[in-house]
Structure formats: structure tokens, C-alpha cells
Amino acid sequence: MPWRYKSPMNWSDVTPRADFVNRRQLIAGAAALGLGGPAFAKIAAAPSKYSTDAAPNSLEEITGYNNFYEFGTRKEEPAVNAQKLTTDPWAIEIGGLVERPGTYDLADVLAGQALEERIYRFRCVEAWSMVVPWIGFELAGLLNKVGVQPGAKFVSFETLMRPEEMIWQDYPILEWPYREGLRIDEAMNPLTIMATGLYGEEMPKQNGAPIRLVVPWKYGFKSIKSVVRIDLVAEQPKTTWNMMNPQEYGFFCNVNPTVDHPRWSQASERRIGSGLFAGRQDTPMFNGYGDEVAALYSGQDLAKDF
Numbered sequence: 032m033p034w035r036y037k038s039p040m041n042w043s044d045v046t047p048r049a050d051f052v053n054r055r056q057l058i059a060g061a062a063a064l065g066l067g068g069p070a071f072a073k074i075a076a077a078p079s080k081y082s083t084d085a086a087p088n089s090l091e092e093i094t095g096y097n098n099f100y101e102f103g104t105r106k107e108e109p110a111v112n113a114q115k116l117t118t119d120p121w122a123i124e125i126g127g128l129v130e131r132p133g134t135y136d137l138a139d140v141l142a143g144q145a146l147e148e149r150i151y152r153f154r155c156v157e158a159w160s161m162v163v164p165w166i167g168f169e170l171a172g173l174l175n176k177v178g179v180q181p182g183a184k185f186v187s188f189e190t191l192m193r194p195e196e197m198i199w200q201d202y203p204i205l206e207w208p209y210r211e212g213l214r215i216d217e218a219m220n221p222l223t224i225m226a227t228g229l230y231g232e233e234m235p236k237q238n239g240a241p242i243r244l245v246v247p248w249k250y251g252f253k254s255i256k257s258v259v260r261i262d263l264v265a266e267q268p269k270t271t272w273n274m275m276n277p278q279e280y281g282f283f284c285n286v287n288p289t290v291d292h293p294r295w296s297q298a299s300e301r302r303i304g305s306g307l308f309a310g311r312q313d314t315p316m317f318n319g320y321g322d323e324v325a326a327l328y329s330g331q332d333l334a335k336d337f
Contacts, residue, residue, distance in 0.1 A: 072232065072233050073231060073232060074146060074166045074227070074228045074231055074232060074233065075146065076146040076147050076148045076166045076228075076231070077145065077146070077147050077148070078147070078148055079147040079148060079149050079150075081147075081149055081151075081221065081222060081323075082148065082149055082150035082151070082164075083150050083151065083152055083162060083319070084150075085150070085152065085162045086162065087150055087162045087163060087164045087230075088161045088162055088163065088303060088304050089304065090229075090230050092161065092303050092304050093161060093163055093229060093230075093238065094110060094235045094237055094238060095107060095110050096161075096303055097109040097110065097237050097238060098155065098157075098251070098252065099113060099237055099238075099239070099256055100199055100204060100205055100209075101190070101197035101198075101199050101200055101207075101209065101257075102116075102197060102198065102199060102237065103198075103199055104199070104204065109236075109237035110237045112198060112199075113235075113236040113237040113240075114236055114237075115196045115198070116191075116193075116196050116197065116236045116240070116257070117193075117196060118236065118240045118241040118257075119241070120136065120137075121136070121137040121241050121242070121259075122134050122135060122136050122137065122259070123135050123137070123140055123242070123258060123259055123260065123261060124259065124260045124261070125173075125177050125260075125261045125262070126260075126261075126262050126263075127183070127187075127262035127263040127264050128179070128180035128182050128183040128263040128264065128265065129174075129177045129178050129179060129180060129183070129263050130177065130178025130179075130180060131176075131177045131178050132177070133177075137241060137242065140173060140225075140242070141168070141227065143172075143176070144168035144169075144172050144173065145168055145169075145172070146166055146167065146168055146227070147166070147167065147168065147224075148164055148165070148166055148231070149164075149165045149166075149167060149224055149226075149245070149247075150162060150163070150164045150165075151163055151165060151245065151247040152247060152318050152319055152320075153247065153251055154250060154251065154286045154300060154314065154318045155250060155251040155252075156250035156251065156252060156280070156284065156292065156297075158292075158295060158296070158297060158299070158300050158301060158314075159300060159301045159302070159303055160300045160301070160302050160303065160312075160314075161302070161303050161304075163229060164229055164230055164231075165224065165226040165228070165229050165245055166226060166227060166228035166229060166231065166232075166234075167224035167225050167226035167227055167228070167245060168224060168225055168227075169221055169223065169224055169225075170186075170218050170219070170223045170224060170225050170244070171218070171219045171220075171221065171223070173225060173261075174186070174218060174219065174263070179215070179263060180263065182265050183215055183263035183264065183265065184214065184215055184264070184265050184266070184267075185212055185213065185214055185215060185263070185264050185265070185266065185267055185268055186212060186213050186214075186215060186218040186261060186262070186263055186264075187210065187211070187212045187260075187261070187262045187263075187264055187268035188210065188211045188212065188213075188244060188255045188258050188260065188261055189208050189209070189210050189255075189258070189259060189260035189261075190208050190209040190210075190255055190256060190257050190258060190259065191208065191257045191259045192207055192208040194207075205271055205272075205275060206271060206274055206275070209255060209256075209271050210255075210268065210269060210270055210271050210274075211244065211252075211253055211254075211255040211270050211271065212267065212268035212269075212270050212282070213246065213253075214267075214327075215263070216327055217246070217324075217327060220323065220324060220327065221323070222246070222247055222248065222320060222323050222324065223244070223245070223246050224244075224245045225242055225243070225244060225245075225258070226239070226242070226243050226244075226245045227241060227242050238256070239254075239255075239256025239257050239258075240257065241257075242257070242258055243255060243256040243257060243258060244256075244258060247318055247320055248285060248286055248317040248318050248319075248320040248321075248323075248324045249283070249284050249285055249286060249318075250284045250285075250286060252272055252280075252284070253284050267282060270282060272284075278293065279292060279293050279294070281336065281337040282336075283328075283333070283336050283337060284337070285317060285328070285333060285337075286314060286315075286316070286317055286318035287316060287317075287333055287337065288313065288314040288315070288316060289316070289333075289334070290333065290334050290337050297314060298313065298314060299311040299312060299313055299314055300312060300314045
């Protein structure tokens with residue numbers, strides 16, 4: 032299971048984004064968070080009707096508190112270790128039950144896709160949460176572009192395998208490369224996006240640069256980072272945490288406050304940045320996205336299909 036790390040930050044530490052970026056430019060250590068060095072390219076993105084009206088977490092919180100085991104098991108380690116990752120050039124191999132399989136450069140993946148800012152709630156299986164202003168496009172647009180064959184029932188994803196840069200891949204803490212999967216109707220839902228940035232700029236490396244999956248009604252580990260392979264398949268694919276411990280991590284992993292993790296309650300969550308005395312807040316079913324996704328699971332027993 033992911034290691035726990037106590038955040039030192041409170042809401043009193045949250046700085047408006049513009050002030051934060053300006054301040055960081057004056058700090059020599061900014062490169063450790065991926066915010067210094069060459070300026071990130073700005074990304075033009077339209078607002079989205081799917082965005083929550085909740086205030087996003089600060090850029091510092093989002094980039095400094097991560098689970099990305101390829102770069103370390105403590106929350107602060109990816110912000111330092113991920114800066115070794117080479118993200119340009121980048122390509123995604125798309126195969127399986129598609130009409131136009133091939134290896135697509137990132138520019139080809141993005142071509143013709145409408146980028147939006149999606150301000151989504153993010154709920155970790157560890158019972159902490161954030162609000163993140165992602166920049167991305169609907170996965171359905173990419174799948175339609177390559178052509179989904181009738182026999183495709185699931186979509187599988189793989190993360191890059193590069194232990195010389197992703198230094199924790201030398202350790203067997205998980206089975207590498209990291210793998211995830213969705214049912215085809217989940218993948219085609221308009222809430223499901225491929226994100227290439229946040230806060231209006233390119234995706235930081237510790238958050239899954241240059242492109243990652245975001246599925247806001249599922250626990251965060253389902254939103255696989257640094258994707259290099261997508262396959263459409265007929266059978267349910269193997270996924271990393273489900274292979275690691277199927278009794279604790281099911282295939283679906285929808286946010287569900289009525290189904291506890293075997294070792295802790297999922298009924299409430301700790302909002303990162305809310306302060307030591309803010310207390311926990313109730314977790315809504317499907318992370319609050321039930322109106323858009325509950326129908327996907329009509330007739331399923333979500334205590335069994337967890």
C-alpha cells in the first residue's frame with residue numbers, strides 16, 4: 032500500500048498561483064519541484080462544464096505531495112527524483128482491437144483534440160484528497176481517432192519502463208511497468224480525460240508528464256501516469272495494484288464511502304492543505320460524480336465489484 036506522509040502545509044501556507052510562481056523563480060531550489068529551469072509552455076484550454084466550483088489546491092501542494100512509486104515511496108520524493116525523466120520526445124503505442132494501430136508521437140495524439148481545463152476532485156485510496164485544475168482532452172476523442180473495433184471491451188494502459196531514470200523500478204515493490212485498465216464504457220465517458228498539464232502549463236514530471244490518465248470518480252491510483260502504451264482488448268486486463276493485493280484493490284476502485292478498505296474507513300477523507308484542525312470531511316459516492324457515472328454500474332454489486 033502507499034506509504035503515509037504527514038504534510039507540513041496548512042491553508043495559511045497556500046499562496047495564489049501567480050505569486051507562488053513569481054516567488055519560486057527567485058529560489059535557487061525551484062528546479063527540484065520542476066518549476067525552475069526552462070519555462071513551462073503555456074497551454075490554451077477552454078473552461079469546462081464538468082469542472083467543480085471547489086477551490087483548487089495550490090500548485091505547491093499538487094506538485095509536492097504525490098504517489099509515483101517509480102520515483103520513491105514517500106510523498107515528497109517524486110518532486111525531486113522525477114526531474115531525471117526525459118519527456119521529449121514522447122510517443123504512445125496504441126494497439127489491440129483498433130482500426131489504426133501504431134506508435135503515435137505526442138503531437139499526433141494531441142492533434143485535433145479540444146483541450147479543456149477540468150477542475151476535478153481527486154480522492155486517493157489512502158483517504159486524502161485534493162482539487163486539481165487539470166488541462167486535458169477526453170480519452171474518447173483519442174479512441175475514436177484510432178477506431179474502436181466492436182470486440183473491444185476494455186482499455187489497458189502502461190507506464191514507461193526506464194529504470195535508469197525511474198530509479199525505483201530497480202526495486203520489486205511493484206510489478207513493473209505500472210499497468211491500469213478501464214472498461215470501455217468508463218473509458219468513453221466524457222469525464223475520463225488524458226491530461227497534459229495543470230494550472231495552465233505543461234504537466235510537471237512528478238504529476239505524470241507528459242501525459243496521464245485522469246478518472247475523477249475512481250481512486251487516484253487508477254489515473255495512471257506517464258502513459259506509453261494503450262491497448263483495446265476483449266478481456267479484463269491485469270492491473271498493478273489488483274495483482275499486488277486483490278483483496279484490497281479491486282479492478283474498478285470507484286470511490287465508495289460505503290465500502291471500506293480492509294485496513295481503514297473510506298467514509299471520510301483528509302483534504303490536503305485544510306490545516307491540522309479542519310477535521311475530516313465526508314466522502315461522496317463516486318467522489319461526487321454520481322450524476323455522470325452511476326448509470327455505468329446499474330445492476331452491479333459495488334461491494335463485490337470494488
